[in-house]
Each structure stands twice: as C-alpha cells, then as structure tokens.
Amino acid sequence: MDESCIDLQKFSYEKLVCATNNFSEKDKLGEGATGSVFKGFLKELNCFVAVKRVVVGSKYGIESYLPEVKILTKLQHKNLVNLIGWCGKIKKELLIVYELVENKTLEYHLFNEIGFLDLGLRKRIALDLASALLYLHEECEQSVLHCDIKLDNVLLETNFNAKLCDFGLARPAERGQESGYPTVLSGAPGYLAPECEKSRKATKESDIYSFGVVLLQMACGRRAVERIQENGMKFEIKLVDWVWEKLRVSGENISAVADPRLRLSCDEKDMERLIVVGLACANPNPNNRPCIREVINMLKC
Structure with a gap:
C-alpha cells in the first residue's frame, strides 16, 4: 500500500515526541492489541490528543499497521474516535494521532468504585456502540469489521456519549460477505466468537458476538471471563x-444475573431487555445472531 494514498495530516516524529514528553509513562493512557496510547498536547492545534505508538518489529513491516490509518481516513461518525494525523516509517515506528476522549473507558466506569453508571446511561452507551457498528457494517462506503470490540475499546466523553476506538485489528469486508476475513486472533479472552477459534476468520457475526458480551457486561457488572472458586477448586468461566447457567438454575430470574448495584434501582424490563439482547448476540450459532440493525430495534423496544 502506497503511503501517499493516505490523505491526512502527517506530523514529524520530533513533534510527537515533544507533545508526549518523550512518551512519558505518566502520560500513558493504556495499551491495546497493536500499541500503547499516550496523552499529548499539540501546540499548533492548541489541543490535547491521544497518540498511539506502534513499534514495528522485524516480523511485521509497516504494511501490517497502515490499514488502521487507511480505514479511519474514510470513516466519520459521532460514535467513532476521530483520527487527526499520523507519522510513519521513523525509527521503525508508526504513530497515530487521535482526538483525546477525556472520560476514560467503559471498563473503567463499570469496575472502578469511584464512579457509577446507572441503567439509563448503560442503555444509552449500548445504543451509541450499536450505532457505531451499524455505520461500520452497513452504512459506510465499504463495510468494516472491527474485530476487537470490548469494554476498554469504548471511550466515554464527559457527557458519557460513547466512541468506539482502536481499529488496529479492523479490516474491510465486502457487503454480503459470507466467508469472513482472516484475522489475527489476539483479542481479549471472553470476547472472541466460538467459531473464530476454528475458522480463524472474522465476520460481521463475530463482531455481533463481541458486542453481545459487552451488553452482558453492562447488565451484569462482571468481567468477560471470571475466575471462580467453588468447593476448594479454582476455575475460569x-x-x-x-x-446461561444462572438463568437455567434460577428459572429465568433476571435478578440472579443483574449487577447487584442496579437491582434495587433499575427497571426490571429494561434490565431483561439488555440481557436478552446480549444473549441473542452471543448465540453460539452465528447464523442465529441478529444483525446490528435488528439489535438496535430490539434495544429500542
């Protein structure tokens, strides 16, 4: 892929080093599947930014990482993080500059004791994320598979509007594609659709599965994979x-799986809807999962 085809502001390496205080650990915002992210300040734009730093190893050339930049230059949606610019092929690094979304990740707000998201906010975030997926899967010029939907790839603005980020594993997909797109299976445990473990291919349906896990996490307040100890035995589930196991044992009592912090204050029908839609998206059979447009309709019912 020719870098010249990327019509986007290109920054000098020195300018981004200066903006991030030489990629200071104290300014590190997080680490994703394809690189670390640092907070920076660009004087010429008079704004704070997030700079993703990908170190290009000997095994993978810059060609392996430029797709994230190329994909994002063609995407524009209120629930996707905005791309500002980039710097490539300097010291074997690719630097990608994004808008800074100040209010941390959905993972932080679900599991940090300082804050609390009520069910109304969780539903709104779910719809924001669904809107981003609808755009990627059905509305943009070329359909895109995100391939890494999870809590810490959902950023929240100060008003708690949600933005999907980290397109390091994203790949274009033709509309109506059935065979899927080969992908690197390096996503977080618990989010990967079961069929991907065998096929090693990403599809719209596998994105839907990951989205379903996120919905269940918002409803239940639990990690995608839990470490449990019972009868002296430790295991992961x-x-x-x-x-599914809790609902089977309790006879479909939604309160058995709802986030304990929400049980006394939330509308049971709204909680049930979030769980039912989450389970539908995470159906083990990809052919039985709803498309994202159907998901949105179900969430709005």
Missing part, C-alpha cells in the same frame, strides 16, 4: 456461559 466465560460470562456468556455463567449467565
């Missing part, structure tokens, strides 16, 4: 399996 996926959230999807835990929810």
Whole structure:
C-alpha cells in the first residue's frame, strides 16, 4: 500500500515526541492489541490528543499497521474516535494521532468504585456502540469489521456519549460477505466468537458476538471471563456461559444475573431487555445472531 494514498495530516516524529514528553509513562493512557496510547498536547492545534505508538518489529513491516490509518481516513461518525494525523516509517515506528476522549473507558466506569453508571446511561452507551457498528457494517462506503470490540475499546466523553476506538485489528469486508476475513486472533479472552477459534476468520457475526458480551457486561457488572472458586477448586468461566447457567438454575430470574448495584434501582424490563439482547448476540450459532440493525430495534423496544 502506497503511503501517499493516505490523505491526512502527517506530523514529524520530533513533534510527537515533544507533545508526549518523550512518551512519558505518566502520560500513558493504556495499551491495546497493536500499541500503547499516550496523552499529548499539540501546540499548533492548541489541543490535547491521544497518540498511539506502534513499534514495528522485524516480523511485521509497516504494511501490517497502515490499514488502521487507511480505514479511519474514510470513516466519520459521532460514535467513532476521530483520527487527526499520523507519522510513519521513523525509527521503525508508526504513530497515530487521535482526538483525546477525556472520560476514560467503559471498563473503567463499570469496575472502578469511584464512579457509577446507572441503567439509563448503560442503555444509552449500548445504543451509541450499536450505532457505531451499524455505520461500520452497513452504512459506510465499504463495510468494516472491527474485530476487537470490548469494554476498554469504548471511550466515554464527559457527557458519557460513547466512541468506539482502536481499529488496529479492523479490516474491510465486502457487503454480503459470507466467508469472513482472516484475522489475527489476539483479542481479549471472553470476547472472541466460538467459531473464530476454528475458522480463524472474522465476520460481521463475530463482531455481533463481541458486542453481545459487552451488553452482558453492562447488565451484569462482571468481567468477560471470571475466575471462580467453588468447593476448594479454582476455575475460569466465560460470562456468556455463567449467565446461561444462572438463568437455567434460577428459572429465568433476571435478578440472579443483574449487577447487584442496579437491582434495587433499575427497571426490571429494561434490565431483561439488555440481557436478552446480549444473549441473542452471543448465540453460539452465528447464523442465529441478529444483525446490528435488528439489535438496535430490539434495544429500542
């Protein structure tokens, strides 16, 4: 892929080093599947930014990482993080500059004791994320598979509007594609659709599965994979399996799986809807999962 085809502001390496205080650890915002992210300040734009730093190793050339930049230059949606610019092929690094979304990740707000998201906010975030997926899957010029939907790839603005980020594993997909797109299976445990473990291909349906896990996490307040100790034995269980097992034992009592912090204050029908839609998206059979447009309709019912 020719770098010249990327019509986007290109920054000098020195300018981004200066903006991030030489990629200071104290300014590190997080680490994703394809690189670390640092907070920076660009004087020429008079704004704070997030700079993703990808070190290009000997095994993978810059060609392996430029797709994230190329994809994002063609995407524009209120629920996707905005791309500002980039710097490539300097000291074997690719630097990608994004808008800074100040209010941390959905993972932080679900599991940090300082804050609390009520069910109304969680539903709104779910719809924001669904809107981003609808755009990627059906509305943009060329359909895109995100391939890494998870809590810490959902950024929240100060008003708690949600933005999907980290397109390091994203790939274009033709509309109506059935065979899927080969992908690197390096996503977080618990989010990967079961068929991907065998096919090693990403599809719209596998994105839907990951989205379903996120919905269940918002409803249940639990990790995608939980470490459980019972009868002196320690083991791991996926959230999807835990929810099905709890509902089976309790006779479909939604309160058995709802986030304990929400049980006394939330509308039971709204909670039930979030769990039912989450389970539908995380159906083990990809052919039985709803498309994202159907998901949105179900969430709005």
